[in-house]
Amino acid sequence: MIAIMSALEFFERLERACPPGALRLVTLEPGQALFRQGDAAPGLPLLTDGRVDLLRHTETGRSVRIHVAHKGETFAEASIFVERCHCDAVAAAASRVRILPKRFVRSAIEAQPDLGEVFSLHLARSLMTARRLLELRAITPLTERALARMSDLADATGALPRTTSLTSIAADLDVTPPALYRAIAALEKRGILSRPDRGRVCLILASEHETPEPEDPT
Known part of the structure; x- marks a missing residue:
């Protein structure tokens, strides 16, 4: 726009x-x-x-x-x-x-x-x-580069636009799609994102990692 x-x-x-x-x-x-x-x-x-x-x-x-x-x-x-x-x-x-x-x-x-x-x-x-x-494209390693790009694109829930394909993100980062898929798998293993559907990625927001503080017993 x-x-x-x-x-x-x-x-x-x-x-x-x-x-x-x-x-x-x-x-x-x-x-x-x-x-x-x-x-x-x-x-x-x-x-x-x-x-x-x-x-x-x-x-x-x-x-x-x-x-x-x-x-x-x-x-x-x-x-x-x-x-x-x-x-x-x-x-x-x-x-x-x-x-x-x-x-x-x-x-x-x-x-x-x-x-x-x-x-x-x-x-x-x-x-x-x-x-x-x-x-x-200057960020290394690729996992951090991919995370930075997906953070740019994600909405308030962590979801990426449905119109944005992983192949398109790979082109933005100047890497091959297989290299990006490996980086995404590594980020998923670290609990930073999830893959709810084939070809879809959703970032797990920081608040979802936070452990709630215990209630005051008094």
């Missing part, structure tokens, strides 16, 4: 400020790329359905996920300021995307300063998210 207004509201305001017919609709199959690293920057995309992973390739040929876009979110926003894409955008599920050409987006932001401010706040939030992933 963009601060002040939702990503969808922000996108629709931009769309109204663009010429008729500027919007482009794209449907992606799982594994299909919206764009690849080095392609001409397409503009501002909004994901209306599905999930898109943003992947960057290192000099050694490894692919590292730097962000995941969910339904109702814009992504690759920095592409409206550059000529070429700096990462891949690949559908992780059947997805639908709306795209506004970057020249029209930039004109709308320049003409409406309040939209520019909202856009700046959104970019700042995206940067914070990216930095958090870098921080997590």
Whole structure:
């Protein structure tokens, strides 16, 4: 969500400020790329359905996920300021995307300063998210890295969102799914989390570990 207004509201305001017919609709199959690293920057995309992973390739040929876009979110926003894409955008599920050409987006932001401010706040939030992933990937051992990421995602009951798969968490942490599963098994053995269903994880909150103090006999 963009601060002040939702990503969808922000996108629709931009769309109204663009010429008729500027919007482009794209449907992606799982594994299909919206764009690849080095392609001409397409503009501002909004994901209306599905999930898109943003992947960057290192000099050694490894692919590292730097962000995941969910339904109702814009992504690759920095592409409206550059000529070429700096990462891949690949559908992780059947997805639908709306795209506004970057020249029209930039004109709308320049003409409406309040939209520019909202856009700046959104970019700042995206940067914070990216930095958090870098921080997590530096944590060792893997059990503590996994626990930190799951703590970020868990709700007040310790449950992780049903829309977040363990495979997705492994990609966030830049490890293989089997390595993450082993770390989760070790955390379960330590009594830090439980696995109520296949593919589901729930953190055991600190209060659940606490031993109640004995009642005052007086």
